[in-house]
Amino acid sequence: MSDNPVPTSFDTTIGSKKPDPILIVDAMAKTFGGLRAVDIDHLEVQRGIITAFIGPNGAGKTTLFNLITGFDKPNNGSWVFNTSSLAGKPPHLIAQAGMVRTFQLTKSLAKMTVLDNMLLGASKQRGELLRYALLRPQWQKQETEVLKKAGTLLERFNLSHMRDEYAATLSGGQRKLLEMARALMSEPTLILLDEPMAGVNPALVQSLLTHIEDLRDDGVSVLFIEHDMDVIMGISDWIVVLAEGKIIAEGTPADVSKNPAVIDAYLGSAVAEELKDV
Amino acid sequence: MIMNLLADVDIGKLLGLALRTSIGVQAATFALAAVGLNLHYGYTGLLNFGVVAFMAAGAYGMAIFFTQGWLGGSLILAIAAGLVFAVGIALSIGLPSLRLRADYLAITTIAIAEVLRISFRSQRLLDLTGGPFGLPSIEDRNANVSFADVVTVDWNPISDGSYGFWRLRFDDQTLWVMILGWLMVLLATLLIWGLMRSPWGRVIKAIREDEDAARALGKNVFSYKLQSLIIGGMIAALAGVTRALNTGFVETQQFRPQTTFFIWTVLILGGAASVWGPVVGSIAFWFVIIFVEELLRQMVDSGWIPEAILKSNDIASVRMIMMGLMLGALMIWRPQGLVGKKEEAQIDVR
Ligand SMILES: Nc1ncnc2c1ncn2[C@@H]1O[C@H](COP(=O)(O)OP(=O)(O)OP(=O)(O)O)[C@@H](O)[C@H]1O
Ligand SMILES: [Mg+2]
Numbered sequence: 001m002s003d004n005p006v007p008t009s010f011d012t013t014i015g016s017k018k019p020d021p022i023l024i025v026d027a028m029a030k031t032f033g034g035l036r037a038v039d040i041d042h043l044e045v046q047r048g049i050i051t052a053f054i055g056p057n058g059a060g061k062t063t064l065f066n067l068i069t070g071f072d073k074p075n076n077g078s079w080v081f082n083t084s085s086l087a088g089k090p091p092h093l094i095a096q097a098g099m100v101r102t103f104q105l106t107k108s109l110a111k112m113t114v115l116d117n118m119l120l121g122a123s124k125q126r127g128e129l130l131r132y133a134l135l136r137p138q139w140q141k142q143e144t145e146v147l148k149k150a151g152t153l154l155e156r157f158n159l160s161h162m163r164d165e166y167a168a169t170l171s172g173g174q175r176k177l178l179e180m181a182r183a184l185m186s187e188p189t190l191i192l193l194d195e196p197m198a199g200v201n202p203a204l205v206q207s208l209l210t211h212i213e214d215l216r217d218d219g220v221s222v223l224f225i226e227h228d229m230d231v232i233m234g235i236s237d238w239i240v241v242l243a244e245g246k247i248i249a250e251g252t253p254a255d256v257s258k259n260p261a262v263i264d265a266y267l268g269s270a271v272a273e274e275l276k277d278v
Numbered sequence: 279m280i281m282n283l284l285a286d287v288d289i290g291k292l293l294g295l296a297l298r299t300s301i302g303v304q305a306a307t308f309a310l311a312a313v314g315l316n317l318h319y320g321y322t323g324l325l326n327f328g329v330v331a332f333m334a335a336g337a338y339g340m341a342i343f344f345t346q347g348w349l350g351g352s353l354i355l356a357i358a359a360g361l362v363f364a365v366g367i368a369l370s371i372g373l374p375s376l377r378l379r380a381d382y383l384a385i386t387t388i389a390i391a392e393v394l395r396i397s398f399r400s401q402r403l404l405d406l407t408g409g410p411f412g413l414p415s416i417e418d419r420n421a422n423v424s425f426a427d428v429v430t431v432d433w434n435p436i437s438d439g440s441y442g443f444w445r446l447r448f449d450d451q452t453l454w455v456m457i458l459g460w461l462m463v464l465l466a467t468l469l470i471w472g473l474m475r476s477p478w479g480r481v482i483k484a485i486r487e488d489e490d491a492a493r494a495l496g497k498n499v500f501s502y503k504l505q506s507l508i509i510g511g512m513i514a515a516l517a518g519v520t521r522a523l524n525t526g527f528v529e530t531q532q533f534r535p536q537t538t539f540f541i542w543t544v545l546i547l548g549g550a551a552s553v554w555g556p557v558v559g560s561i562a563f564w565f566v567i568i569f570v571e572e573l574l575r576q577m578v579d580s581g582w583i584p585e586a587i588l589k590s591n592d593i594a595s596v597r598m599i600m601m602g603l604m605l606g607a608l609m610i611w612r613p614q615g616l617v618g619k620k621e622e623a624q625i626d627v628r
Contacts, residue, residue: 069494071490071493071494090493090498091490091493091494092492092493092496092497092498092499093496095493095494095495095496096496100494100495100496101494102494103490103491103494107488107490107491107494108491109483109484109487109488109491110487111483111486111487111551111621111622112480112483112484112487116480116483119477119480120480120481120484120492120495120497121495123495123496125477126477127476127477127478128477128478128480128481128497129478130478130505132476132478133472133473133476133477133478133479134469134472134473134476136476139476139477143477166621166622168621182495183494183495185495186495186496
């Protein structure tokens with residue numbers, strides 16, 4: 001385990017201060033027509049832990065991801081990542097700064113091989129600059145390193161046997177895995193995963209969870225959206241609950257599962273029953 | 279009956295003409311333009327419907343600089359000026375439209391191509407572009423200013439005479455321009471081959487597949503698209519230059535939108551996103567077009583096709599119909615083109 005402060009000691013009031021926040025969101029709002037999809041006063045995400053965003057369908061989780069990563073523009077609001085303000089920055093600069101996301105609707109690059117998908121993920125590649133592209137010796141060494149890293153990750157994500165296949169031939173679950181593995185190629189400091197387990201074979205989910213925990217232990221901060229309660233309760237260090245664009249609760253899994261507002265607004269009685277066993 | 283037809287058709291002439299055209303300078307210019315379009319559309323996914331704008335920029339840039347005697351009347355420098363002009367066109371198309379959705383680029387490219395053609399034709403630019411008469415102007419010709427002569431006479435290392443065999447005989451000047459044309463096709467193809475097997479090419483292909491995925495991985499999509507537009511545009515400009523040097527003059531009729539659509543057909547026929555697709559496509563395209571046109575001509579002349587259906591002078595317009603048929607057939611039976619990979623076929627309507 002990392003030597004980060006234990007989340008159980010964090011304040012569970014909404015928008016509470018965290019000892020070492022990697023991401024701070026302030027007064028962020030996004031409306032679609034009359035709909036307030038996101039409306040957040042203040043949110044801090046602690047560095048080095050696994051934070052989960054949960055909430056009913058349409059709560060604004062994906063929209064919040066889009067705003068933070070620059071894929072959508074908020075009506076107003078500011079956010080700071082690793083002490084630098086990201087408001088108005090384009091997505092590729094945000095990714096280069098070390099905050100890399102995956103998508104709820106997977107974006108595998110269908111007419112490229114699995115391996116090429118992976119190689120693309122690596123950041124700061126010399127060979128990606130036009131002036132070096134034709135000069136193979138300028139990037140050959142780095143390419144070999146990137147290849148090695150891709151091999152290791154593909155192994156971990158059970159995709160090694162598919163490495164030379166076109167991504168189009170992968171199953172839905174395999175595409176989720178590929179997208180996550182590809183994002184990890186860039187060695188992000190904060191990774192945002194939008195429903196990474198959706199459609200993934202339950203037998204593989206366990207090993208993925210272990211992998212996410214390993215990431216955290218390596219010092220990567222993880223922020224993920226998920227609907228599967230077992231997954232959320234199993235690996236989250238901290239949970240933020242959204243409903244109708246607003247944060248309605250935050251806390252450790254134990255806090256959240258006991259919170260009457262959460263049970264009311266989101267979990268519903270059936271899930272509440274299930275949670276009694278947790 | 280079929281035997282009778284065969285007796286009336288001169289197969290040797292048919293094949294000879296078709297082959298001759300498919301290895302000629304015209305086929306080389308179309309191949310070159312298609313190599314440029316292949317980078318745009320085949321690899322980057324950019325819908326450039328104004329290929330002819332880049333060709334016109336190259337040809338006119340070269341012709342204007344040469345006939346005006348700017349840059350000391352050097353043809354090499356004039357060609358370079360044509361390429362720089364094409365870069366300017368790429369920037370003026372790309373800067374406003376590449377940040378927008380793909381269809382905006384398509385609209386902008388069509389528009390720029392027509393704006394360019396009509397401006398070159400206008401009376402206001404008569405002194406520069408020769409307006410509807412093109413370049414070199416009558417005065418230029420009287421003064422013996424000819425860019426074609428520089429290539430076919432001054433630069434020509436082949437001694438006078440006629441080379442080849444059978445119906446594939448070419449005089450030294452034609453042969454020399456053919457060699458130059460195909461040499462440029464080869465160089466451009468090797469350039470694309472080299473680029474596309476580099477990490478740069480990987481980013482380019484990723485942009486074609488999904489721009490947002492590329493952005494999410496930290497790639498500056500706008501900058502890559504602009505680079506692709508510029509490089510492909512310069513290759514297409516070189517095609518325009520080659521064509522001008524071959525015909526000996528430039529005029530706006532050479533740069534009508536239909537040329538763009540012929541080049542699209544060439545690319546799709548050969549196979550978009552394949553390195554040799556544009557080359558194979560151009561050779562096959564010209565072979566089929568000339569073969570069918572000549573066959574029809576012979577059939578009309580020998581009375582096999584009644585005048586009421588098709589007259590000799592209408593045969594040239596059959597070209598457009600054939601282009602449509604070729605595209606239709608490809609969509610149905612071979613969306614990846616002649617040499618493209620099935621898995622990487624861009625157009626798959628099924
Ligand atoms: N581009 C858009 N245009 C209009 N409305 C949008 C757009 N994107 C999202 N919305 C709306 O914003 C709200 C929040 O959507 P969002 O996708 O963020 O929900 P979510 O919490 O990710 O839900 P899910 O769990 O189903 O993925 C929804 O009501 C949705 O209809
Ligand atoms: Mg969502």
